[in-house]
Amino acid sequence: MQDYESLDRRVRACVYDIALQRGYPPKMAETAEILNIPVENVYGAFERLASGRVLVLQPESGEILMANPFSAVPTPFVVETGLYSCYGNCIWDALGVVAMLQTDARIHTSCADCGSAAELSIVSGKVSGDLGVIHFAIPARLWWQDIVFT
Amino acid sequence: MLLFRSEEHIERWCRSWNLPRGATLTLDQGWRLAQAWYGPDRRMPDWRRKTVDEAEELFEELYLKGEFWRLR
Numbered sequence: 001m002q003d004y005e006s007l008d009r010r011v012r013a014c015v016y017d018i019a020l021q022r023g024y025p026p027k028m029a030e031t032a033e034i035l036n037i038p039v040e041n042v043y044g045a046f047e048r049l050a051s052g053r054v055l056v057l058q059p060e061s062g063e064i065l066m067a068n069p070f071s072a073v074p075t076p077f078v079v080e081t082g083l084y085s086c087y088g089n090c091i092w093d094a095l096g097v098v099a100m101l102q103t104d105a106r107i108h109t110s111c112a113d114c115g116s117a118a119e120l121s122i123v124s125g126k127v128s129g130d131l132g133v134i135h136f137a138i139p140a141r142l143w144w145q146d147i148v149f150t
Numbered sequence: 151m152l153l154f155r156s157e158e159h160i161e162r163w164c165r166s167w168n169l170p171r172g173a174t175l176t177l178d179q180g181w182r183l184a185q186a187w188y189g190p191d192r193r194m195p196d197w198r199r200k201t202v203d204e205a206e207e208l209f210e211e212l213y214l215k216g217e218f219w220r221l222r
Contacts (some may be wrong), residue, residue, distance in 0.1 A: 069184070093184075109153050113160070118155070120177065137169050
């Protein structure tokens with residue numbers, strides 16, 4: 001019987017290692033190649049990690065949509081660091097990318113209501129920027145009912 | 151979780167989407183929440199998601215209180 005726990009830990013570590021290196025998570029085939037395991041095993045691990053709310057998958061392909069705070073697809077939350085530019089899933093996650101990298105960064109986004117450009121800077125662990133307020137529309141206990149909308 | 155220019159813009163956005171007003175955080179609160187949530191290294195073998203109790207405790211520490219921040 002396969003040790004799923006050990007496999008899932010290796011896949012999780014690989015996904016975040018790659019995401020931290022380049023700003024977006026790997027696809028299934030890439031993960032399988034890096035870990036030298038069959039792609040079916042990665043598919044299963046992605047599914048289990050998604051069930052455990054560690055990853056969010058794209059519904060059709062089963063590829064990663066979110067390895068929070070990183071997004072695999074473009075979003076309105078661009079994080080610019082000295083290493084690369086990448087996308088966060090929301091403003092919390094954009095700040096989360098900077099927190100994970102522990103680096104100075106700029107976040108380029110816009111007001112969700114009027115579309116005006118907004119830029120935040122994180123320098124030496126302090127955040128500043130255009131006037132801004134973060135709004136959580138969904139109560140915490142309902143976040144995972146529809147995490148993409150949240 | 152979205153960024154708005156001001157409270158007035160949040161009100162207008164909620165009306166447009168027919169959603170009740172949620173919770174607002176200052177940039178500093180959002181940054182501290184991000185640091186606390188995403189600080190632990192997810193590559194580490196012993197990393198795990200926060201339990202409900204741990205998450206609620208963290209919200210309390212950041213002055214995110216009330217029914218909105220309850221997880222059960």
